[in-house]
Structure formats: C-alpha cells, structure tokens
Amino acid sequence: MTLESPALPQSRHLATAIPGPRSTELHREREAHVSSGFGVTIPVFVNRAEGGILEDVDGNRLVDLASGIAVTSVGAANKHVQAQVAAQMERFTHTCFMVTEYDSFTKVAAWLNARVPGDFEKRTALFSTGAEAVENAIKIARSATGRERVLVFDDAYHGRSLLTMAMTAKENPYKLNFGPFPGGVFRAPTAGRLWNRRGDTDAAVTALRGVEALLQDHGPETFAAMVIEPIQGEGGFLVPAPGFLSGLREIADRHGIVLVIDEIQAGMGRTGKLFASEYEAVAGDLTLTAKALGGGLPLSAVTGRAELMNAVHTGGLGGTYAGNPVACAAALGVFEAFEDGTLLANALQIEAAARAVLEPLLAEVDTVVDVRGRGAMLAVEFADPETFAPRADVAAAVAAACHAQGVLVLVCGTHGNVIRLLPPLVIGADLLRDGLAVLRAAIVSATNPGTGVEPHTAVATDPDGALAAAH
Incomplete structure (x- = not known):
C-alpha cells in the first residue's frame, strides 16, 4: 500500500535559526x-x-524564489511530472536512444518542433545539460556552414564546459583558473544593462554598430554562429533594448550566420510566454532549451531549421544519456502542466x-x-x-x-x-x-541600518499554493 505524503503547508515557518x-x-x-x-x-x-x-x-x-535556478518552474513536486516519471520507471530507466529507440524522445521533439518560434520545418536533438545544448548548437552551425568562429556577447552566460566557459563573460567563479579556453570565440557589445534607466534610446543602434564592426574586423564570412540569450540570465537578467534582437536577426541573415537563441533559462514559460524571444518576434535558426524543460530531471534540446539540424553526419550527435527516457517522461509531464x-x-x-x-x-x-x-x-x-x-x-x-x-x-x-x-x-x-x-x-x-527585518515564523497562504489554481 502506498501512502501519499500530506500536502506541504504553503506558508513560511522558522522552527530554528537558518541553518538549523x-x-x-x-x-x-x-x-x-x-x-x-x-x-x-x-x-x-x-x-x-x-x-x-x-x-x-x-x-x-x-x-x-529560486526554483533550483529556473528548473522547477512547474513546482518541485508537480503531479503531472511525478505520474509520467513513475510510469516510465516501471517500464525501464535507460536503453540509450542511439542503441534502441523509445517514443518519448520523439514526442518531446515533436512538441518542441511545433512550439519553438519560427515558421519553418524543424528538427530537434535532445541532450542532458544546457552546456551540452550550447556546444551541440555550435557543432551543428559549423557543420552546416563550414565556418569556425562564434560570436557571443557582453554579460553572456552559456555554461561551464570548456567551450561554453569561453563563451561566458563572467570570470569569477566560472572561468577563474580554468584556462586556456578554445579559440575562435569573439565577444561583441550588447544592449542590455541599464539602457532604460539611462534613457539611451539609441542603445540598440549603438550596440548593433559594434557587432557589425567586430564582424568586419574579423571577416563575417568566417563566423558560423552568433549566440544570444533573449534575456541575459547570469549577466543580470538583462532585457535587450528594443530592436537589438531583431537587428541581430538582420545581421545574421545578411552574412549567412546561424542565429542561436539560448532560451535555457528564459524559456519554457518563465517570462509569461513559452519562449522569451516571442516578445521580440524573433526566431532563432536554432533555439536552445534546458532547465525547466525536464521539470527537475536533466534534459536539454536544440531545435531548429531542418536543413541545419540534418546537416550533421549520422552519428555526429548524441550522448549516452542524451534524451534519457525518464527525463523525457518528465518533460511530457511538464508539457501537460502547460496545457491549460x-x-x-x-x-x-x-x-x-x-x-x-x-x-x-x-x-x-x-x-x-x-x-x-x-x-x-x-x-x-x-x-x-x-x-x-x-x-x-x-x-x-x-x-x-x-x-x-x-x-x-x-x-x-x-x-x-x-x-x-x-x-x-x-x-x-x-x-x-x-x-x-x-x-x-x-x-x-x-x-538604512537599524530598520531591520522583524522576524516572524508563520504567514497564512492559500491552501492550493497557486496564483490561479494551477495543479
């Protein structure tokens, strides 16, 4: 007999000092x-x-107020995710999709193909972590274009692997003592930090001129990809100045560069739309998801133009745990949670x-x-x-x-x-x-020291624990 745990009260309570x-x-x-x-x-x-x-x-x-760094967006004990994972666990935990197949991988890919921005035929590849998604996007872009270089931006964060550390802007703690890093990565100005507070209505134009200048200095025909977060996460939740992302789209099209939109933190409903790039009406050639995609289990994806995704030779993409069946089941639960x-x-x-x-x-x-x-x-x-x-x-x-x-x-x-x-x-x-x-x-x-926070141990909340009765 399985006993369900009683619902966790949705109220703050301090039984001891923190930590206890x-x-x-x-x-x-x-x-x-x-x-x-x-x-x-x-x-x-x-x-x-x-x-x-x-x-x-x-x-x-x-x-x-952290959600495991934007991972448990649907909650850390979502019933849809739990049910899908429990059912999959009874069937099997792993086979490796590159050895024998399972349809949950395909279902996740189909859901993303239908919903990721872009009015074109898409394909999806699943991996385990956000950094894997970023690196595989670069592999795909290089394979499709025959070019090597990668353009990234000030305040960017893309991961902790060697290539993604090279792409990440912040030195400490992410890059400190870990070099040398792979070459071929160039950093351009962005139009995010405090542009609205400073009233700089030309922020996008100024930054885009800097992007174009950098490309011209190094040869735009040598760049395979430019990678941008639609809201820069670790960089400080920087919302792009109006016109910046659409300007990048135009530059990428003009020079034949693959535009990669990194939705790893901002995507999967975090901003009130499934993808933050929808606010700018900009579609990437490749779009990256992870974090909230797996509802707490490690899963990431690269979704993009079919001709780009299929440019890689057979066997060139994959990984032992890429699109693990339990993680795919969790994603299907996440999709159910977003349905209404x-x-x-x-x-x-x-x-x-x-x-x-x-x-x-x-x-x-x-x-x-x-x-x-x-x-x-x-x-x-x-x-x-x-x-x-x-x-x-x-x-x-x-x-x-x-x-x-x-x-x-x-x-x-x-x-x-x-x-x-x-x-x-x-x-x-x-x-x-x-x-x-x-x-x-x-x-x-x-x-204003001396106006300290008054401690109190309990605050009543609505019993459902949801703003609009989400379950």
Whole structure:
C-alpha cells in the first residue's frame, strides 16, 4: 500500500535559526566528502518541496524564489511530472536512444518542433545539460556552414564546459583558473544593462554598430554562429533594448550566420510566454532549451531549421544519456502542466505582484537603480546612483537578510550586484506577497541600518499554493 505524503503547508515557518542544527551537521558531513569546488547559496538540507515551499530537515519552511535556478518552474513536486516519471520507471530507466529507440524522445521533439518560434520545418536533438545544448548548437552551425568562429556577447552566460566557459563573460567563479579556453570565440557589445534607466534610446543602434564592426574586423564570412540569450540570465537578467534582437536577426541573415537563441533559462514559460524571444518576434535558426524543460530531471534540446539540424553526419550527435527516457517522461509531464495556459498566466501575475512591491523602491532607495525582467524572471540591481558603480555589497547583504528570514533569493550579475527572482510558476499569491515583503524590508534595511527585518515564523497562504489554481 502506498501512502501519499500530506500536502506541504504553503506558508513560511522558522522552527530554528537558518541553518538549523541538523542542516549544520549534514553540512559538516558534506565538507568531509564533497569537493569544495561546489559552492552553496544557503547551507540548508531540503527534506521536501512543494508549490513555493522548501522544507528543510529542521522543519523550517522556506519561500522558494529560486526554483533550483529556473528548473522547477512547474513546482518541485508537480503531479503531472511525478505520474509520467513513475510510469516510465516501471517500464525501464535507460536503453540509450542511439542503441534502441523509445517514443518519448520523439514526442518531446515533436512538441518542441511545433512550439519553438519560427515558421519553418524543424528538427530537434535532445541532450542532458544546457552546456551540452550550447556546444551541440555550435557543432551543428559549423557543420552546416563550414565556418569556425562564434560570436557571443557582453554579460553572456552559456555554461561551464570548456567551450561554453569561453563563451561566458563572467570570470569569477566560472572561468577563474580554468584556462586556456578554445579559440575562435569573439565577444561583441550588447544592449542590455541599464539602457532604460539611462534613457539611451539609441542603445540598440549603438550596440548593433559594434557587432557589425567586430564582424568586419574579423571577416563575417568566417563566423558560423552568433549566440544570444533573449534575456541575459547570469549577466543580470538583462532585457535587450528594443530592436537589438531583431537587428541581430538582420545581421545574421545578411552574412549567412546561424542565429542561436539560448532560451535555457528564459524559456519554457518563465517570462509569461513559452519562449522569451516571442516578445521580440524573433526566431532563432536554432533555439536552445534546458532547465525547466525536464521539470527537475536533466534534459536539454536544440531545435531548429531542418536543413541545419540534418546537416550533421549520422552519428555526429548524441550522448549516452542524451534524451534519457525518464527525463523525457518528465518533460511530457511538464508539457501537460502547460496545457491549460494557467502557468503562463501565473507568470504574468507574479510579475505584476512583484513590480507593485519593488518598483516604488526606485524612488525610495538610492542604491536601487533598476527593477527589470519579464514574467517570473525579475531582478533588482544595486549600484551607486550617480556613477552606476556596482554595489555587490548591498546585494550580498540583502540576500543574507532574506535567507535568515526563510526566503531563498539568488544573487547574479556580471558584477554580483543583482538579486534575481525565479519563483515557481505555481507559487501561491499570499506566499509570494510574504516573500516579497521580506525582500523589500531587507532592501530597506541594507540601505538604512537599524530598520531591520522583524522576524516572524508563520504567514497564512492559500491552501492550493497557486496564483490561479494551477495543479
């Protein structure tokens, strides 16, 4: 007989200090056995997760505004994902798609082919991680064009493998001490950081001129691909200036360069549309998905023009775990969760609720210089109000205050001065408001010491744990 666990209360609760004694004990064990190369945002060990709550081993319930870095968008215990995975586990866990086939791989590919932007015939290849998707996109572009070079952008993040580290802009912690990196990667200016706050209406034009100049300096006919995030994630949740992505599309078309849209963090409903590039009405020749695609299991995809995807010789793409059947089953569960449109609506409701709390801080707190993002992919940037010099110290202080109060937020940005919010799309409205109230108080406190956050241990929330009754 299988007993279902009782629903996890969708309310913040502090039973102990954060971290608690059991988490502290387990963290000491971790330090004795796990490489110190792995960092940790908050040293708590999770026992259960559901909706917008993480419950740790000490009985604390934390508000999850991180979603495992945009992975558990449909929730960390989504019933659709659980059912699909359980059914697949009863059948088999692995065969390797390159050895014997299974139809869940094809079903995932068909779903992506039908929904990824672009009015052209598509094909999809599945892999395990975002970095794999990026590297395979470069392989496909090089195979199709016969060219070698890759164009990337300021503030970009594309992964932790050697090639994707070369493509990533941020040095510490991602690239520090790990070189030399593969050659053939060139970095161009982008039009994201603070363009709206500075009122630079020509930001896109200026950046696009820089892109064209770089291409001309090195020979546009030598570039296989240009790779861009429709909202730059680790770089600071940077929304492109109007016209920048469409300008890149025009440049790529003019020079025969494959435009790769990296939707690994921004895609799969995170912004209120299935793909963030839809806001710009721009389709990549190749589009990359991962993170939320597998609902917590490792799965990534490259989806693109059939003639490009089929340009690779047979056997040239693959991997032992590429498109693992259990991960594919999880993706099918994710697709089911998006069917009724509730999750996309929730993302927009999350944005409205967060902006209502955070945007007034632009006038109230000097070091808050930008509140930006789309849907449930939002950020607050801290900098000197006159010089815009990054204030990583403020972001760190805000994050620490939130964590102490049981609200999990993440720091990001090329300069470490941005708090990013990635709540699951199933978070309850009251729970979200509670988390945002703690965040707001932490920001005010970090700027005006002595106005500290008042600790409290429980906040009532709606029992379904969903903004619009998503299940």
